[in-house]
Amino acid sequence: MAEQDSEQPIAPETEEAIRWLFGRYPTRRALVLPALHLIQERLGGVPAAAVRHLARILELPAPEIQDTLSFYGFFKQDGRIGRYRIWVCRSLSCAICGGEDLLGYLTEKLGIQPGQTTPDGLFTLEHAECLGACDFAPAVLVNEELYPKMDREKLDRLLAELAAPAHPATAGATNNA
Numbered sequence: 001m002a003e004q005d006s007e008q009p010i011a012p013e014t015e016e017a018i019r020w021l022f023g024r025y026p027t028r029r030a031l032v033l034p035a036l037h038l039i040q041e042r043l044g045g046v047p048a049a050a051v052r053h054l055a056r057i058l059e060l061p062a063p064e065i066q067d068t069l070s071f072y073g074f075f076k077q078d079g080r081i082g083r084y085r086i087w088v089c090r091s092l093s094c095a096i097c098g099g100e101d102l103l104g105y106l107t108e109k110l111g112i113q114p115g116q117t118t119p120d121g122l123f124t125l126e127h128a129e130c131l132g133a134c135d136f137a138p139a140v141l142v143n144e145e146l147y148p149k150m151d152r153e154k155l156d157r158l159l160a161e162l163a164a165p166a167h168p169a170t171a172g173a174t175n176n177a
């Protein structure tokens with residue numbers, strides 16, 4: 001598949017989807033963020049070669065795209081994102097209510113550090129700043145779903161549920177290529 005080409009990592013269909021957006025944004029610059037989202041969704045991350053490739057597509061300087069990417073913690077450049085991206089809030093309310101403990105628990109349980117993905121491609125662990133759910137601290141976000149008032153037992157149940165083959169999102173492949 002063309003996405004494996006190290007200097008052309010953005011597949012033709014993804015490039016086509018980006019080009020389709022040209023007419024919907026006032027400038028190519030305004031298209032950088034949506035394009036980065038598309039690439040990450042399809043490649044599981046935005047490697048440096050994809051930044052260079054996108055720069056050629058948008059006819060913008062690669063460092064400019066890299067700056068945008070680096071500004072947002074959401075984009076991942078070093079490795080793939082797992083099927084489930086787990087964000088553990090470490091801001092004040094959650095930290096006080098045990099968020100740091102949950103993060104430590106997950107690093108032990110999953111055997112990875114924040115920013116890393118489990119070898120089976122299932123989980124990526126991240127620390128987050130305030131998730132906007134301070135009344136429900138400690139809060140955890142998995143992909144786009146918020147889990148309030150978490151504790152170790154709830155995390156155990158959640159991970160087991162997500163890892164179960166019968167779970168709709170794990171019934172097929174184990175990554176989001």
Ligand code: FES
Pocket residue numbers: 089090091092093094095129130131132133134137138139
């Ligand atoms: S401090 Fe954790 S959600 Fe606000």
